[in-house]
Amino acid sequence: xxxxxxxxxxxxxxxxxxxxxxxxxxxxxxxxxxxxxxxxxxxxxxxxxxxxxxxxxxxxxxxxxxxxxxxxxxxxxxxxxxxxxxxxxxxxxxxxxxxxxxxxxxxxxxxxxxxxxxxxxxxxxxxxxxxxxxxxxxxxxxxxxxxxxxxxxxxxxxxxxxxxxxxxxxxxxxxxxxxxxxxxxxxxxxxxxxxxxxxxx
Numbered sequence: 001x002x003x004x005x006x007x008x009x010x011x012x013x014x015x016x017x018x019x020x021x022x023x024x025x026x027x028x029x030x031x032x033x034x035x036x037x038x039x040x041x042x043x044x045x046x047x048x049x050x051x052x053x054x055x056x057x058x059x060x061x062x063x064x065x066x067x068x069x070x071x072x073x074x075x076x077x078x079x080x081x082x083x084x085x086x087x088x089x090x091x092x093x094x095x096x097x098x099x100x101x102x103x104x105x106x107x108x109x110x111x112x113x114x115x116x117x118x119x120x121x122x123x124x125x126x127x128x129x130x131x132x133x134x135x136x137x138x139x140x141x142x143x144x145x146x147x148x149x150x151x152x153x154x155x156x157x158x159x160x161x162x163x164x165x166x167x168x169x170x171x172x173x174x175x176x177x178x179x180x181x182x183x184x185x186x187x188x189x190x191x192x193x194x195x196x197x198x199x200x201x
Contacts, residue, residue, distance in 0.1 A: 008072055012060050024053065031080050034129040035087070038122055044087045051083040052076075077126040084122055138192040145192070146185050153178055154185035 007026075010019035031052055035045035056079055063075055143151050153171065156162040157178070168178045 008060070008063065011057075014057065020057075027076065030077075030129060030133050033133070034077070034080055034122075034126050035084055037125050037129060038084050038088070040084065040087055048080065048083045048087055051086070052080050055079050055083065073130060077123075077130065081122040081126060134193060134196050138189055138196055141192050142185070142189050145188055150181045150185050153181045154189075157182050158186070 007019060007023055010016050011023050013019070028049055031049045032045045035048040036042065040048065056076065059079070063072065142154075146154075149171065153167060153173075156167045156170075157164060164175050164178050164182075167173075168175045171178070173181075
């Protein structure tokens with residue numbers, strides 16, 4: 001599987017349509033998710049996605065894989081935050097915030113009922129969404145890495161927060177066995193997460 005660094009190198013070639021398609025498929029969910037959590041409507045989030053990709057295509061030549069300059073993921077999310085801010089600013093003509101004023105009925109239009117752009121922590125939203133998506137990918141890989149019963153034990157205890165005694169009884173295991181399985185699966189998950197964090201910068 002290509003690492004993101006290999007993919008980054010390939011998309012610097014604007015003619016490499018296959019790599020650009022793979023990159024788009026890889027990151028579009030992240031960008032849309034962050035945008036909508038920032039308060040944008042689906043159409044606005046789509047605009048952010050397209051604007052971010054267009055901006056990236058113009059600036060990708062400037063990016064260098066240097067840890068001192070930050071990861072690629074952080075750089076991409078920074079571009080995304082700027083485009084989200086652009087969309088939020090459009091809701092307040094002239095940046096004055098007047099676009100959020102109530103209508104004659106005393107009700108603020110739904111599309112304009114969003115937080116003051118100054119109060120939206122886009123960096124925190126981006127970081128949280130990024131971590132969530134890495135975890136989702138890690139859990140998908142984990143299901144193929146461990147036995148089905150072991151994943152079930154881990155899922156019930158860690159994700160559904162079921163008591164160990166309840167899980168042990170339901171699966172016909174003693175609590176010691178359940179603890180051991182949970183510990184081993186947790187270690188496997190941490191290993192997958194470390195690899196994904198390194199892979200996707």
